[in-house]
Amino acid sequence: MMARSVIQHSLALAGFAAICAFVLAFTQANTAEPIAQAKAKARAQALAEVMPPNYYLDPILDESFVVSSAIGTRFIASGTNILRALSNGIVVGIIVPIRTSEGYSGDIDLLVGVDNTLAITGVRVLAHKETPGLGDKIQRNKSPWIDDFLGKSLSDTQASAWAVRKDGGSFDQFTGATITPRAVIQAVYGTLLYARDNYETLFEAPLPDGLSDITLTEDSIRAKLISQLGAPTNPIKGPTYAE
Structure with missing residues (x-):
């Protein structure tokens, strides 16, 4: 009798497990495509925000450049996939995923668009852990602050x-939160310097006249800031700039 009861319970559990597996498989099969479409739409929207479609003609997802360890920076890691915007086969802009570890509460991931004149076409924050109501103003849906980068370049904006x-x-800085915008500004500026220093590789063309004489490097800017501001300790991230 007990053996029969055990068999019945086992069969019931097996049937329940089979039903659950079927439901999960059915749900996954029916949601996989919408999820993929949503991700593709979000990606396309992010790309359009940092590199407006009127800048290029060719499909932007078809061309990319992988950063080698020889030319990476502290903001652009080795292996980073830099997308290229092309028009009739000519590279007219790049979209660079970057990360700065100098945020107040952790890493800040951004997407930066740069055209072939080394001007910013857009900047968007992909991920961060900054304080809500303070550092999160780097997000476009929280504040238009990030739009201040639009059009700025090495040639029309002095290093200082x-x-x-x-x-x-x-x-502008944020009231009560200066570390966060500092980190973003340094990372975006470092991206422009990276694009200038690796222009021929990224854009497959000679560096335009008037840009090669900008000699201030990312490291020298950082050293200058530290000498002016000092580098007090952030209790979360270690040595960094003070508020």
């Missing part, structure tokens, strides 16, 4: 201007 106003630069 790539800083918050508190430090003598041209960018």
Whole structure:
């Protein structure tokens, strides 16, 4: 009798497991495509926000450049996939995924668009852990602050201007949160310097006249800022800039 009961319970459990497996498989099969479509739509929207479609003619997802360890920076890791925007086979812009570890609460991931004149076409934050109501103003849906990068370039914006106003630069800081915008500004500026220093590789063309004489490097800018501001310790991230 007990053996029969055990068999019945086992069969019931097996049947229940089979039903659950079927439901899960059915759900996955019916949601996989919508999820993929949603991801593709979100990606396309992010790309369009940093590199407007009117900048290029060819499909942007078809051309990319993988960063080698020889030319990476502290903001652009080796293996990073840089997308290229082309028109009739000519590289007219790049979209660069970058990360700065100098945020107040952790890493900040961004997407930066740069055209072939080394001007910013757009910047968007992909992920961050900054304080809600303070550092999260780097998000476009929280504040238009990130739009201040639009059109800025190495040729029309002096090196000293790539800083918050508190430090003598041209960018606004956030009330109660200066570390976050500093980190983003430095990362975006570092991206422009990277694009300039690797212009021929990224754009497959000679560096335009008037840009090669901008000699201030990312490291020298950082050293200058540290000498001016000091580098107090952030209790979360270690040595960094003070608020």
